[in-house]
Amino acid sequence: METTRETGAQVLAELSAAEAAPEAEARDGLDPKEVPAPHGIRVTAVPPWREGLVVQVLPDAYRDIVEIVADAPGPLQAKQIVPRIGLEATTAKIEGTRGKLKRLMERGWLDEDAPGRFTLARHGGDASRVNSR
Known part of the structure; x- marks a missing residue:
């Protein structure tokens, strides 16, 4: 049971980091529409609207x-x-x-x-x- 909680917390932390990553990765030369997710899976990013x-x-x-x-x-x-x-x-x-x-x-x-x-x-x-x- 403790392992499940730890794994869940780790996955949530990785997902939070992946959501925050588009701006940093755009500066690093990666396509901002595709952000590397945990374990090499690519996800499509929808940036928040701003002026x-x-x-x-x-x-x-x-x-x-x-x-x-x-x-x-x-x-x-x-x-x-x-x-x-x-x-x-x-x-x-x-x-x-x-x-x-x-x-x-x-x-x-x-x-x-x-x-x-x-x-x-x-x-x-x-x-x-x-x-x-």
């Missing part, structure tokens, strides 16, 4: 989602986004997209106006920055 950051810093799948949400006339649900990004509307694809939407919301790229309904995050009213290069 001056454009959508091109996001991995392709996340960028597509943000651009679709930005172009929509109102809030969108995951099931509405899936066919627009070229995926089959299966439960697995919808849930995977919902996870990406939640991650984008947590990192400040999107807002969830109502449960499951996503819009572009309001950062001083400058929605045009999403598609700027």
Whole structure:
């Protein structure tokens, strides 16, 4: 039982370190979108939104989602986004997209106006920055 706790604590510490690593690794010349995770597994990093950051810093799948949400006339649900990004509307694809939407919301790229309904995050009213290069 003690070994399980120690292993769990070690894994959590490694994951926390991997989340903090993108900026340091970007300075070291590695691609900031791919951060080495423990045991050689690569993970896709979604950076937190900050002033001056454009959508091109996001991995392709996340960028597509943000651009679709930005172009929509109102809030969108995951099931509405899936066919627009070229995926089959299966439960697995919808849930995977919902996870990406939640991650984008947590990192400040999107807002969830109502449960499951996503819009572009309001950062001083400058929605045009999403598609700027």
